[in-house]
Amino acid sequence: MPPDIPSVACARRPGFKLEKLKRYTAKDAEETYLVPHWAAGFFRVGEDGELEVTPEGAEGPSASLFEIVQDLRDEGRPLPVMLRFPQILEARVVALNEAFRRAIKKYHYNASYQGLFPVKVNQRRMVVETVARAGKPFAYGLEAGSKAELALILAQDLHPESIIACNGFKDDDFIRLALMGKKLGRNVVVTLEKFAELGRVIRIAKEIGVEPQIGIRYKLKTKGSGAWEESGGEAAKFGFTTPEIIKAVDMLAEAGLLGTIAMLHSHIGSQVTDIRRIKQAVREIAQTYVQLRKLGAPVRYLNLGGGLAVDYDGSKTAFYASANYTLEEYAEDLVYVTKEICDGHGEPHPILVTESGRAVTAYHSVLVLEVIDTIRPPGEERLEQPKDAHPVVKDMFELARSISAKNYREVYHDAFANKDTVQNLYDLGLISLRDRAAAEALFYQIARKTLKLALELDYPADELEDLQKMLADKLVCNFSLFQSLPDTWAIKQMFPIVPLTRLNERPTREATLVDITCDSDGKIDRFIDTHDVRNTLPVHEIRPGEPYYLGVFLTGAYQDVLGMNHNLFGRIGEAHVVVDEHGYEIERFILGEKARRVIEKMGYEDDELAEAVEKLVRSSKKLTPAEKGAFMELYARELVGYTYLED
Ligand SMILES: *Cc1c(COP(=O)(O)O)cnc(C)c1O
Numbered sequence: 001m002p003p004d005i006p007s008v009a010c011a012r013r014p015g016f017k018l019e020k021l022k023r024y025t026a027k028d029a030e031e032t033y034l035v036p037h038w039a040a041g042f043f044r045v046g047e048d049g050e051l052e053v054t055p056e057g058a059e060g061p062s063a064s065l066f067e068i069v070q071d072l073r074d075e076g077r078p079l080p081v082m083l084r085f086p087q088i089l090e091a092r093v094v095a096l097n098e099a100f101r102r103a104i105k106k107y108h109y110n111a112s113y114q115g116l117f118p119v120k121v122n123q124r125r126m127v128v129e130t131v132a133r134a135g136k137p138f139a140y141g142l143e144a145g146s147k148a149e150l151a152l153i154l155a156q157d158l159h160p161e162s163i164i165a166c167n168g169f170k171d172d173d174f175i176r177l178a179l180m181g182k183k184l185g186r187n188v189v190v191t192l193e194k195f196a197e198l199g200r201v202i203r204i205a206k207e208i209g210v211e212p213q214i215g216i217r218y219k220l221k222t223k224g225s226g227a228w229e230e231s232g233g234e235a236a237k238f239g240f241t242t243p244e245i246i247k248a249v250d251m252l253a254e255a256g257l258l259g260t261i262a263m264l265h266s267h268i269g270s271q272v273t274d275i276r277r278i279k280q281a282v283r284e285i286a287q288t289y290v291q292l293r294k295l296g297a298p299v300r301y302l303n304l305g306g307g308l309a310v311d312y313d314g315s316k317t318a319f320y321a322s323a324n325y326t327l328e329e330y331a332e333d334l335v336y337v338t339k340e341i342c343d344g345h346g347e348p349h350p351i352l353v354t355e356s357g358r359a360v361t362a363y364h365s366v367l368v369l370e371v372i373d374t375i376r377p378p379g380e381e382r383l384e385q386p387k388d389a390h391p392v393v394k395d396m397f398e399l400a401r402s403i404s405a406k407n408y409r410e411v412y413h414d415a416f417a418n419k420d421t422v423q424n425l426y427d428l429g430l431i432s433l434r435d436r437a438a439a440e441a442l443f444y445q446i447a448r449k450t451l452k453l454a455l456e457l458d459y460p461a462d463e464l465e466d467l468q469k470m471l472a473d474k475l476v477c478n479f480s481l482f483q484s485l486p487d488t489w490a491i492k493q494m495f496p497i498v499p500l501t502r503l504n505e506r507p508t509r510e511a512t513l514v515d516i517t518c519d520s521d522g523k524i525d526r527f528i529d530t531h532d533v534r535n536t537l538p539v540h541e542i543r544p545g546e547p548y549y550l551g552v553f554l555t556g557a558y559q560d561v562l563g564m565n566h567n568l569f570g571r572i573g574e575a576h577v578v579v580d581e582h583g584y585e586i587e588r589f590i591l592g593e594k595a596r597r598v599i600e601k602m603g604y605e606d607d608e609l610a611e612a613v614e615k616l617v618r619s620s621k622k623l624t625p626a627e628k629g630a631f632m633e634l635y636a637r638e639l640v641g642y643t644y645l646e647d
Helices: 016-021 026-032 065-074 086-106 125-138 147-154 172-183 197-208 242-254 275-294 327-345 358-364 391-402 408-427 433-457 462-470 486-490 595-601 606-618 625-639
Strands: 043-045 051-053 081-084 116-118 141-144 163-166 187-192 214-217 261-265 301-303 351-353 365-375 473-477 497-499 509-514 537-539 549-552 573-580 583-590
Touching: 026 043, 051 065, 065 081, 065 365, 065 549, 065 573, 065 583, 086 125, 086 327, 086 358, 086 573, 116 125, 125 141, 125 358, 141 147, 147 163, 147 172, 163 172, 163 261, 172 187, 172 197, 187 197, 187 261, 197 242, 214 242, 242 275, 261 275, 275 301, 275 327, 327 351, 358 365, 365 509, 391 408, 391 433, 408 433, 433 462, 595 606, 595 625, 606 625
Parallel strands: 081 573, 116 141, 141 163, 163 187, 187 214, 214 261, 261 301, 301 351, 473 509
Antiparallel strands: 043 051, 081 365, 365 473, 365 549, 497 549, 509 537, 573 583
16 A cells, blocks of 8 residues: 655654653653553553563562563473463452442442452453452352353352342253252342243242242443444343333232342443443433332342443543543442432432453453564665666666655655556566565665654654554564454454563564464554554564563453464463562463364364374385384374474
C-alpha cells in the first residue's frame, strides 16, 4: 500500500533532537509502554530497567520478572511460560468485595454484596481454588455454565452461604446435579435461561424431594457497549421476556412454589466500556426486581452478571479495549441506583450479586515470550552501484543519494513509481533478478530515510503509519498465538506488551510480532495506545547471545481456556510465583503439554505411531544400526517433548 505522504507540512516539533540526546530512564519506559496506565499498581519499571511485579501494590514487596524467567531457565524450564501470581488474584477478589462493602456503608444500603466468580473465565485449578480461598471470608461464590463446571465447583471449599449459581442451558442431569447439591446443603441457585427449563426444574425437584432456589434470567432491553454489545438487548440468546416472566410467576404460584424464586439475574455482556450503559442496566433490572416483589415473588438476590471491564490500553475511555469508570464507581452506581429504586417503592434492599470474571482474573497472569529471530525489511546495508545496472536502478541510486529534508516527499513518490516500473519490467522479462533486488533494496532505503526525515521535521502524521508498518522489524517469538492469546486473533483483543529488560535504554526499533505457527494470522500488529491503536511496538536492538523476553500482560481472563492446538502446539508450562520481602518463590511449576498428549487428542495412539515408525526404520537398507538407534531415540524423545522450539 502506498503511504500517502502528508501534503501539508506540519508544525515543527521543537526539541525533538534534544529529546533524543537525553538519557532514557525507567520513567520514560513507563510512558512508552503506558505501564502505570494499565497495571493497576501490580507492575512497574524498576530503576535498573527491569519490569517488576508488585502483587501487594507499590508499597509492598517486588520482584523482577526477568530474574524469575532466568531462574526458570536455569532450572531447565522451556519457554514460552505463563507466570501466575496468586497474590494478584487474591488482591482482585478482595478489592472487588471491599469496593462493594465501602459503597454499601457509604449509601447505608441494608443488605450485603455476595459476588460470584464465573469459572468459565478461567477454570484452571489454581485460579478457582485461589479465588475460592480468597473469597471465603466474603461469602463469595462460584458460577457454573455447564455440567462439567458445576462438577468442579461442588467440590470447592466455600463459605456455607456462598451462592453456587447454575447458568447455561440445562438438561435433566444438570438440574439433578444442581438440586442434589442443594439437598446436600449447598446454597445452589438454578438460573433459568429459557422458559422451558421451568417445567423441568419443578419435575426434578419433586422427584428428588428438595425445594429448589430458582433464579430467573431477565432479558435486558439495555445493551452493553464495546465488543460484546450484542450479548444484551432484545436479540440476546438468553433470558426471559416480560410475558415469559409473568407466565413463570403464574405457573409457580399455581404449583405453590412462588416462594422458590430467589434470584433475578441479568447479564449485559462482557467488557462493558461505558458506565452509562451499566447504570441504565441496573435501573432496568432493579425496576424488574421491584415488580417481581409486587407480584409476590420473594426475590432476595439481585444479580447484574458480568461486564465489569478491564482497561487494557490504560486510556480510561469507552474504547473497546478500555473502560471509562473504576471499580469504585461501578460498585457505587450499583448500590446507589438499586437503593434509590427500592426505597422509592418501599421494597427491601436485595443482596447484590455480580459475576465479574474478567476484572477478577485478567491481572494475575503474564505470558512470557522469547524473541528467537528478527526478520528485517531489506535496504539497511549500503549498496554499491554496479556499472551495468539497468537505467531504472541507476535512477534509484540517484534518488537515494539526493534525498533531503527539502525533497523527501517527491523523492519518495518517484521511488515508489520506479518500484512499480521495475515490477512491470520484471514480469515482461526485461530486467534481471539482481537489478530487481537492487531496486527493491533501494526503495526500502529511501522509505527509511523518508520516515526518518518526516519524523524529525514534522509531527508524526497518521499518514506515516503505513510507512512505519512497512519498515517495522518482525520479531519471531517462540509461541502460538492460537494457544496463548486466542482473543488477539478472534476478536482483535489488545494486551499490553513490554520487554522485561533494558527498560532504561531507549528502544530504537519498531516491530510487529509473529508466532511460530505456519498460519499467517499468527501475528500481532496492533498495540495499545492512549489515543489510538499503534501498528508497531518500540523494542530494542536485539544483541546476539542475549535473551530478549517480552511480557504479555492482563492475559488471565479467557485466554487459558480458549487456547487451541493449532499446528499441534500444546498448552504451555506455568509457574506460580509468590513474592514477599525476602524475594520470590516459585511455588509450583506445571509442565506444558507433551507432544504425545496433543497428538493423542487427534485420535492417534502414541505406541502405535512408535511401532509404525520402528517398522519403517527396521525395513530401511540405507541406515546403519547406529543411525537407526539414534533416530528411534529422537522420535521417542520428541513424543514426550515440549511442542515449542527448544534450543
Ligand atoms: C461470561 C459471563 C460472565 C463473565 O463476564 P465478565 O465480563 O468476564 O465479567 C458473567 N455472567 C455470565 C452469565 C456470563 O455468561
